[in-house]
Amino acid sequence: MKRVSLLIFALLAFTAANAQKPRPDAFPPVPDTLAPKALNMATTLEEMANWDRYPTYPVYVEMMEHFAETYPNLCHLDSIGLSVQDRQILCLVITGTNDSITNKPEFFYTSTMHGDEVTGFYLMLRLCDSLLRGYGNSTEITRLLDRTKIFINPLSNPDGTYHGGDNTVRGAIRYNSLMVDLNRNYPDPFGTPPLDELQRENSYMIEYTSQHNFRLSANLHGGAEVMNYPWDSYTSRELTHENAEWWKAVGQRFVDTCRTYDNYRFRDVNTRGVINGGDWYVISNGRQDYFNSQGIREITMELSSTKILSTDQLDHYWQCLSHSLINYINEVHSFATCDTIATDTSTVGIDPIADQAYKAYPNPTRGPVTIVTPTETLHYNLSDRPAGIYFIRTKGHTVKVIKQ
Numbered sequence: 001m002k003r004v005s006l007l008i009f010a011l012l013a014f015t016a017a018n019a020q021k022p023r024p025d026a027f028p029p030v031p032d033t034l035a036p037k038a039l040n041m042a043t044t045l046e047e048m049a050n051w052d053r054y055p056t057y058p059v060y061v062e063m064m065e066h067f068a069e070t071y072p073n074l075c076h077l078d079s080i081g082l083s084v085q086d087r088q089i090l091c092l093v094i095t096g097t098n099d100s101i102t103n104k105p106e107f108f109y110t111s112t113m114h115g116d117e118v119t120g121f122y123l124m125l126r127l128c129d130s131l132l133r134g135y136g137n138s139t140e141i142t143r144l145l146d147r148t149k150i151f152i153n154p155l156s157n158p159d160g161t162y163h164g165g166d167n168t169v170r171g172a173i174r175y176n177s178l179m180v181d182l183n184r185n186y187p188d189p190f191g192t193p194p195l196d197e198l199q200r201e202n203s204y205m206i207e208y209t210s211q212h213n214f215r216l217s218a219n220l221h222g223g224a225e226v227m228n229y230p231w232d233s234y235t236s237r238e239l240t241h242e243n244a245e246w247w248k249a250v251g252q253r254f255v256d257t258c259r260t261y262d263n264y265r266f267r268d269v270n271t272r273g274v275i276n277g278g279d280w281y282v283i284s285n286g287r288q289d290y291f292n293s294q295g296i297r298e299i300t301m302e303l304s305s306t307k308i309l310s311t312d313q314l315d316h317y318w319q320c321l322s323h324s325l326i327n328y329i330n331e332v333h334s335f336a337t338c339d340t341i342a343t344d345t346s347t348v349g350i351d352p353i354a355d356q357a358y359k360a361y362p363n364p365t366r367g368p369v370t371i372v373t374p375t376e377t378l379h380y381n382l383s384d385r386p387a388g389i390y391f392i393r394t395k396g397h398t399v400k401v402i403k404q
């Protein structure tokens with residue numbers, strides 16, 4: 001009996017100690033040496049054909065150049081800048097050839113600012129390939145590319161990923177080559193001074209993003225599986241992001257879609273797989289809060305509990321995440337682009353009361369729109385807004401307006 005209660009006590013103590021799993025981002029990485037894993041490297045372009053390897057650094061650069069050379073009508077290759085050790089920080093810019101669609105919103109994927117979190121690196125390369133191959137063959141991808149300008153930066157910390165040398169990811173580290181955590185190195189919108197001077201990788205990233213008009217972005221990480229939305233600097237009780245409801249809905253769509261392919265995913269932080277960053281773990285000088293303060297909606301996607309997946313696992317992660325990754329790009333069309341018009345996007349696409357009682361004329365519109373409610377008539381002008389879907393709030397209800 002005594003032995004049983006001791007056992008129960010030990011079990012309870014263990015459970016309590018593990019109830020709040022700490023955010024892996026908050027601590028130096030634990031050397032991942034327990035499980036033997038295959039880390040097969042592709043040393044030629046051809047060896048990436050089956051998508052069951054990580055590319056060496058030269059093959060990675062070759063792949064990005066190859067995309068641009070093979071699909072010159074659909075994409076071009078940008079250099080965001082150089083890392084401290086002069087490796088390329090590359091970005092493939094992809095869009096469709098339908099010239100009749102103008103004012104395409106710009107979308108940004110950026111991965112692996114923590115060099116040892118390489119799942120996103122692999123997924124982004126495969127996404128580039130999939131989007132380019134899909135254009136003209138898949139209705140969904142053709143439509144997506146035709147109305148969106150997609151920027152994909154698969155590797156924002158190449159020195160960290162290839163810390164063990166250009167030919168392997170085995171020695172990958174979280175930090176850049178100066179041992180600075182790039183996700184604690186951004187200017188802090190809430191005033192916390194950074195520990196280190198702004199690193200070269202981040203400086204180039206800030207410059208690049210300032211030259212564009214990214215409306216939606218995702219920053220890909222690993223070490224957990226959760227959609228982490230702003231703010232990271234505060235708990236939701238301290239400061240709720242004005243678009244928190246929209247973020248929750250977007251995050252849940254991403255997770256639910258993934259779970260239709262693998263129901264075990266996104267369960268190691270909480271059951272929903274979506275969390276306010278600060279509710280998980282408060283950090284300062286993170287990239288997410290900086291970019292959101294600059295008007296770029298960015299979420300942090302933690303995509304695999306294991307930071308460096310065994311290469312025989314890679315295809316499975318693509319199969320269960322690819323649909324979510326593509327759908328997330330489409331979310332750039334799911335919110336109003338001007339918060340002075342729509343301050344409440346929580347009712348995205350679902351507001352039967354508005355649809356029935358409130359009318360918007362004309363809808364779709366190219367500019368001026370009139371909204372008639374039972375008590376008033378409101379005028380808005382969307383002429384200077386890009387094409388897309390807008391949600392205009394009137395007396396607590398939201399009217400969906402399509403800008404052509």
Ligand SMILES: [Zn+2]
Nearest residue numbers: 114117221222
């Ligand atoms: Zn990370």
